[in-house]
Amino acid sequence: MIIDAKGIYYRQLNEMIKEAVEAGETDIVLQNVNGQRYIGTNLGRPVNITIHGVPGNDLGAFMDGPTIVVHGNGQDAIGNTMNSGKIVVHGHAGDVLGYGMRGGKLFIRGNVGYRVGIHMKEYKKQVPVLIVGGTAGAFLGEYMAGGCLIVLGLNTREGEPLAGDYLGTGMHGGVIYLRGQVDQERLGKEVAVFDVDEDDRKLLEKHLSEYCSDLGLSLDEVMSRPFVKLLPVSSRPYGRLYVY
Amino acid sequence: MNSQLPAEFRVVVDKERCRRCKRCVLNCSFGTLRFENGVVADDRNCVACHRCATYCPENAITIERNPLAYKYNEHWTEEHRKNILKQAEQGGMLLTGMGNDKPYFSYFDHMVLDACQVTNPSIDPLREPMELRTYLGSKPDALEFEETPNGLRLKTKMPPQVKLETPIVFAPMSFGSISLNAHKALAMAAKELGILMNTGEGGLHKELYPYRDHIIVQVASGRFGVNREYLNNGVMVEIKIGQGAKPGIGGHLPGEKVNQEVSETRMIPVGTDALSPAPHHDIYSIEDLAQLIYALKEATGYEKPVCVKIAAVHNVAAIASGIARAGADVIYLDGFRGGTGAAPTIIRDHLGIPIELAIAAVDDRLRQEGIRNRVSIIAAGGIRHSGDIAKAIALGADAVAIGTAALIAMGCRLCQKCYTGKCAWGIATQNPELVRRLDPEVAAERLVNLIRGWSLELKEILGALGVNAIESLRGSRERLRGVGIDAQALKILGIKHAGL
Numbered sequence: 001m002i003i004d005a006k007g008i009y010y011r012q013l014n015e016m017i018k019e020a021v022e023a024g025e026t027d028i029v030l031q032n033v034n035g036q037r038y039i040g041t042n043l044g045r046p047v048n049i050t051i052h053g054v055p056g057n058d059l060g061a062f063m064d065g066p067t068i069v070v071h072g073n074g075q076d077a078i079g080n081t082m083n084s085g086k087i088v089v090h091g092h093a094g095d096v097l098g099y100g101m102r103g104g105k106l107f108i109r110g111n112v113g114y115r116v117g118i119h120m121k122e123y124k125k126q127v128p129v130l131i132v133g134g135t136a137g138a139f140l141g142e143y144m145a146g147g148c149l150i151v152l153g154l155n156t157r158e159g160e161p162l163a164g165d166y167l168g169t170g171m172h173g174g175v176i177y178l179r180g181q182v183d184q185e186r187l188g189k190e191v192a193v194f195d196v197d198e199d200d201r202k203l204l205e206k207h208l209s210e211y212c213s214d215l216g217l218s219l220d221e222v223m224s225r226p227f228v229k230l231l232p233v234s235s236r237p238y239g240r241l242y243v244y
Numbered sequence: 245m246n247s248q249l250p251a252e253f254r255v256v257v258d259k260e261r262c263r264r265c266k267r268c269v270l271n272c273s274f275g276t277l278r279f280e281n282g283v284v285a286d287d288r289n290c291v292a293c294h295r296c297a298t299y300c301p302e303n304a305i306t307i308e309r310n311p312l313a314y315k316y317n318e319h320w321t322e323e324h325r326k327n328i329l330k331q332a333e334q335g336g337m338l339l340t341g342m343g344n345d346k347p348y349f350s351y352f353d354h355m356v357l358d359a360c361q362v363t364n365p366s367i368d369p370l371r372e373p374m375e376l377r378t379y380l381g382s383k384p385d386a387l388e389f390e391e392t393p394n395g396l397r398l399k400t401k402m403p404p405q406v407k408l409e410t411p412i413v414f415a416p417m418s419f420g421s422i423s424l425n426a427h428k429a430l431a432m433a434a435k436e437l438g439i440l441m442n443t444g445e446g447g448l449h450k451e452l453y454p455y456r457d458h459i460i461v462q463v464a465s466g467r468f469g470v471n472r473e474y475l476n477n478g479v480m481v482e483i484k485i486g487q488g489a490k491p492g493i494g495g496h497l498p499g500e501k502v503n504q505e506v507s508e509t510r511m512i513p514v515g516t517d518a519l520s521p522a523p524h525h526d527i528y529s530i531e532d533l534a535q536l537i538y539a540l541k542e543a544t545g546y547e548k549p550v551c552v553k554i555a556a557v558h559n560v561a562a563i564a565s566g567i568a569r570a571g572a573d574v575i576y577l578d579g580f581r582g583g584t585g586a587a588p589t590i591i592r593d594h595l596g597i598p599i600e601l602a603i604a605a606v607d608d609r610l611r612q613e614g615i616r617n618r619v620s621i622i623a624a625g626g627i628r629h630s631g632d633i634a635k636a637i638a639l640g641a642d643a644v645a646i647g648t649a650a651l652i653a654m655g656c657r658l659c660q661k662c663y664t665g666k667c668a669w670g671i672a673t674q675n676p677e678l679v680r681r682l683d684p685e686v687a688a689e690r691l692v693n694l695i696r697g698w699s700l701e702l703k704e705i706l707g708a709l710g711v712n713a714i715e716s717l718r719g720s721r722e723r724l725r726g727v728g729i730d731a732q733a734l735k736i737l738g739i740k741h742a743g744l
Contacts, residue, residue, distance in 0.1 A: 100467030
């Protein structure tokens with residue numbers, strides 16, 4: 001089913017998508033999307049939504065199930081508090097992606113802005129995966145409590161940093177993989193850099209083969225550069241603060 | 245380091261009365277009492293929770309303030325000196341529980357309500373109907389009606405409303421900070437009373453799903469337990485920005501309290517710290533707040549009012565105006581007496597403003613801007629009795645939230661040790677042995693009794709004022725007078741001094 005979103009207010013558009021899903025549609029194509037917010041938020045079923053254009057903020061906020069593919073750039077707060085499902089963005093995306101994300105996958109082909117992956121967490125079988133093809137801004141993975149964050153730095157220039165300052169500040173769970181080196185001064189004091197081992201490599205291959213297949217990239221090329229991983233140095237970064 | 249701190253209390257056991265049944269020893273959860281040929285007390289551990297004294301069948305136990313005299317000093321009080329000793333020994337921030345206990349001026353205690361005499365008759369609520377029912381939610385600017393064969397019909401589509409049988413809700417207290425039995429008691433009482441309980445930031449345990457029509461689900465910065473199922477398992481969604489006891493700072497549930505059930509409800513692994521960042525990192529502006537408000541409305545099909553809870557701070561009126569314009573249906577104002585399971589003492593005691601001033605300032609501002617109808621106001625932070633409720637409503641609140649009072653009704657003795665997880669009354673603990681002490685049905689009955697009593701008192705107050713609905717008192721500041729309040733504060737409160 002194709003919906004032309006041109007000039008349609010977000011509330012109406014989301015209502016139209018919801019009605020289509022309730023009528024049994026499983027594949028919905030949205031044309032001419034231009035800033036409409038909250039697409040996918042009110043859907044609780046594993047449907048496929050293809051977006052042509054630029055969806056607005058909070059794409060897939062609280063999302064539970066759908067798969068969204070964006071042929072274009074994304075804006076801010078994609079996958080906010082997402083529970084399950086998948087979002088693939090073929091272009092760049094903005095700030096605060098995957099905030100409090102508990103499950104599902106968020107694949108960005110290009111660069112992302114500030115505050116990405118803050119307070120991602122995991123629970124039982126729900127382990128969120130956020131992959132950035134380009135580079136990320138400051139505060140990547142702040143307060144991270146679980147899940148897997150991967151930054152590839154594809155098409156970066158020699159010496160160009162993969163992420164901004166305060167990387168992993170307050171991190172107390174989960175793992176961040178970087179395809180390349182990271183300057184010590186960019187790190188939050190709650191994380192440290194480790195070499196990747198065989199298990200990491202398997203995990204990376206698993207996630208990245210899906211990423212590459214979704215975005216038409218070569219896995220071999222992506223895996224051709226060495227990765228490092230960031231882990232929290234303590235699961236209790238804020239212990240010993242108080243007097244009883 | 246050996247502590248030089250003297251005990252705060254002394255446990256005195258009357259040797260003649262004591263029958264050595266050891267019930268006190270079994271009841272003490274703070275490790276104060278032990279049995280060695282008689283009950284022996286390590287006074288330093290006593291927090292005056294009164295559990296032992298309450299359960300002593302012989303009334304043999306009294307708790308005394310340690311009379312150890314400190315050289316008198318108006319500036320360097322005993323408390324200041326003890327705190328310095330404590331920090332010098334351990335380093336770190338002083339931690340405490342419950343609300344600000346410092347002797348700030350209480351505006352509630354310096355306001356009185358009007359009553360009818362002679363010319364305007366009072367009403368006897370025992371014989372005449374008296375309306376306490378309150379609807380929380382955004383009200384339209386105007387109502388439109390249309391003629392139908394069956395008479396007039398409301399044409400205006402009403403925004404979602406939540407009905408309260410009495411203008412009181414239970415304040416947000418998370419499962420994690422308090423026990424599941426305490427949560428159950430609040431939910432059961434809310435259902436029985438036709439009011440609401442609030443999950444706080446800890447998710448909603450599955451056993452509480454049957455009470456969904458009486459639950460406010462909270463979304464805070466950690467987003468613990470928040471998914472579509474959770475959002476749709478309440479009648480209202482609340483975004484927590486701030487809390488009166490700790491404005492501007494985050495929360496921190498230590499891993500020790502994250503047992504299997506807390507883990508399932510918060511949706512985090514067992515034993516991990518649950519850190520709630522100070523701000524929501526997706527909200528740095530009113531526009532961002534509007535974005536989250538509408539994300540929640542989208543996620544719940546525009547069927548539930550969205551509330552925004554803030555701590556009452558400087559410029560609260562402008563902040564509230566922004567929240568109303570951002571699309572919130574309800575604003576929850578939490579004054580500086582508001583309680584907490586854990587907060588740095590210095591934050592609790594020195595940040596934020598009194599709720600009385602905040603209610604008046606916010607109500608004024610929203611009226612001036614012509615948007616008061618767009619939001620309902622819940623006021624909280626130190627509401628101790630129905631008189632405080634009547635005054636808060638007369639100042640402009642639609643309803644009040646009570647946390648501390650509800651806990652006291654369930655058995656809390658305000659020992660302020662919630663953060664230790666050792667609560668002897670089974671309230672602020674996850675220790676199964678202690679949680680068992682709180683029977684949810686008994687606790688719910690105590691809550692129902694309290695709210696019933698307060699509601700009866702509210703009706704008496706309304707009757708004395710000569711009005712027959714709480715709606716007639718709402719924002720009716722003419723019915724309030726100040727006693728011993730300075731001119732500036734009277735102006736902010738929008739009330740006259742008594743005698744005028």
